[in-house]
Amino acid sequence: MDAGLAAVCGALAATVATIGAAFATGRSQRETARIAAHTEHHRQRREPRLAVYRAFIAATEGLRKAIGQREPGPHALADFTSAYVRGCRDRASDMKSVWFDIALAGPKHVSTLAEELAQSADVISSLCVELGHIRKDHEEDPAAKLPPHTDALLISFEQTVQPLMESLSAFIEAARDALDDNGLRDLHPPSGR
DSSP states (O other): HHEEEEHHHHHHHHHHHHHHHHHHHHHHHHHHHHHHHHHHHHHHHHHHHHHHHHHHHHHHHHHHHHHHSSSSSOOOOOGHHHHHHHHHHHHHHHHHHHHHHHHOOHHHHHHHHHHEEEEEEEEHHHHHHHHHHHHHHHHHOOTTTTOOOHHHHHHHHHHHHHHHHHHHHHHHHHHHHHHHOOSOTTOOOOOOO
């Protein structure tokens, strides 16, 4: 091989190696920047999520306390005073308003658990109102018979209240996982590059 051709081949090989190294470095820098941006995005979402999760847990705990403001044991019609009903309704309303914030903050599995809790709070609120009306009507006319579905309503109330704390525990666990997630486990390198 003559010296000129060898020099051209050497220069070509050096150019290809330099281009390859530059391409690999650029790709690595792009991937590093993408991971950093993704991580920063998750960090910025964490604080607002923490605030709404905390508010939702506090509202749920408020409802639990409002429900518990009575004599121990199964609920009786006498428990559903106007103050008791108002307290439960207000706390259920607090939960519902915070749930909308969680629906926006996400992620989806946390929103779903919060929605289930908010729906339970709605049921509790509705049952409180209905049982409160029955109690009031009965106080006004003690000789009148209670509606036949009164016992069923009391049972429904108990069955809705009992799992509330279990559902709250599941929500707290899911919220903790969402807050701990830095987003990197779902980050896959782009395909086809």
